[in-house]
């Protein structure tokens with residue numbers, strides 16, 4: 001046994017580090033191959049990350065892997081290096097990181113080969129068929145004739161229709177070298193269609209495309225252009241160039257369910273590119289097939305959400321991150337990675353350009369552009385529209401809003417509907433009303449498990465908590481005093497009802513998580529809007545994600561004050577992005593749009609700067625504030641979170657963790673906390689946190705590596721739920 005190579009194996013388990021195994025007898029698995037290994041009292045699938053000469057385990061405890069699952073490495077060296085880096089950077093167990101990068105079937109040990117087995121004629125078989133060499137074996141000659149007529153070969157089912165006892169005959173054909181078996185890719189191609197022609201690029205588009213195309217090797221670009229300025233068209237042109245050069249493009253989008261239009265557009269433009277779309281509606285097998293096609297280089301375009309950033313690529317040429325500011329690129333639990341940041345790292349590693357596109361870039365990316373680390377490309381004009389929408393404030397101190405709608409907005413809606421325009425109303429609160437209150441004693445109905453109020457969903461006759469999902473029938477009376485309960489405030493459901501009464505007969509579509517369960521629901525609703533059938537569109541954050549609604553001429557922001565006074569240092573940035581994204585839906589070729597903003601604070605500097613001077617000016621101010629306050633991107637953060645069923649253990653654990661941190665090298669960094677989380681109780685657990693703020697990324701990384709090890713070694717660590725979040729996007 002001595003001299004056996006030691007395999008460093010990543011196993012999907014919450015343990016930092018790899019596990020040592022010996023190779024199954026007579027095998028020498030390489031990094032990137034999967035193994036089945038004995039693990040604790042069971043078996044697990046693991047991935048070989050490296051081989052080593054010796055193990056830190058005593059020989060008596062070293063176990064042998066049971067089986068090598070892949071004939072060749074499934075994950076190539078660059079992908080393994082990426083996963084290794086991500087595991088270190090995010091301080092997350094490598095096994096869980098690898099699991100994120102693999103389709104479920106592979107994690108569970110399935111054969112990576114997805115093809116259907118087919119039999120094909122060899123050239124020798126073809127001449128045998130022509131010369132009648134198998135004439136004395138009737139089944140064989142029938143198979144030969146059938147195979148000669150089938151260019152793509154025949155599978156078992158097809159051969160069974162040729163001859164019931166086809167198997168021995170097929171084996172004989174193989175033995176004689178007349179037929180061979182191979183895996184046939186069972187991928188369903190898009191129906192062959194002519195490629196949709198590309199429009200003439202505008203000068204700004206042409207310049208952006210030229211810059212990106214000229215990039216020789218790694219180069220990050222920030223493509224900044226308002227909604228409808230033609231960013232997608234720039235991606236499409238760059239991708240066309242990559243396809244022509246035989247290279248693949250990886251396109252990351254925030255939520256595919258919400259952007260069927262985008263996917264359809266890629267398919268129409270490149271019907272032959274073998275595009276694969278990684279979305280949540282795929283079966284496990286389809287997902288594996290898509291993954292394999294990307295890995296084999298057969299897919300020219302790979303479109304997917306966050307986790308698609310780990311898709312293997314045989315011939316990478318370009319990475320695009322669309323709507324790069326979107327919060328969904330950051331995973332909020334488990335392996336808390338940022339797909340946007342990993343995309344940039346990966347582009348550097350692969351030596352390819354990466355394009356981050358947005359109308360409202362994140363302050364991080366803008367700072368990178370200002371510092372010259374990213375090359376900025378601008379698309380200043382909207383294609384074919386009559387300029388920017390005009391913006392009006394509706395001062396809610398002077399106008400009373402009934403069911404969320406004040407008179408000036410109601411009048412504007414009427415005007416635009418009469419003129420044949422479509423109306424889009426944004427309210428980021430689903431349900432009927434966010435609060436059920438008893439006017440008698442002033443109590444609100446609260447969630448029993450969270451520091452939060454229950455939201456009334458009137459149609460379902462239930463109240464539910466949007467934080468933990470708790471749900472129960474609407475209570476008849478106040479639990480404290482028996483008084484009657486009133487619905488206070490508005491959600492999209494209430495707004496829908498009010499609009500239905502004010503504008504009866506006008507087809508209306510509501511877009512939020514409650515109204516769009518299932519992918520088809522969304523696609524169908526977007527269709528109703530795109531086709532013009534629906535006149536009024538109302539919804540939540542979902543509306544802001546990259547849809548193109550050319551018929552919308554009026555946008556109403558029902559409640560601008562939500563988030564105006566947020567506690568999180570990113571609140572203003574998020575609000576500004578939402579505003580600009582929503583307003584960007586207004587206007588079309590023949591008529592400039594209008595935006596109505598309802599607010600109690602029309603003079604608020606944030607709103608004023610945004611409306612008068614635009615997002616870029618807002619961002620400059622916001623960056624100056626961040627610099628003064630020492631927030632990202634001028635500092636680097638990590639958050640250690642802990643939770644427990646009572647308050648004390650979480651705080652006690654963090655107290656110990658803080659002390660452990662003080663023992664590490666804390667130059668150029670500060671530890672803040674422990675402190676209770678802004679919303680302390682959630683789903684029945686008390687939450688607390690320590691924020692680490694560092695002057696540089698490398699100092700943060702050094703500190704975290706040392707700290708995490710000490711924290712994990714604390715006696716309380718095994719009894720407490722805790723996690724480390726590197727580059728947290730919200731501080732809750």
Ligand code: ADP
Nearest residue numbers: 199200201202226227228229230231232233383
């Ligand atoms: P964005 O991604 O910035 O929202 P799109 O690329 O979707 O912008 O373009 C918005 C609309 O303008 C689309 O309908 C698109 O087909 C059209 N468009 C984009 N570029 C051009 C162009 N150069 N000429 C004509 N139409 C264009």
Ligand code: ZN
Nearest residue numbers: 447450465468
């Ligand atoms: Zn709750």
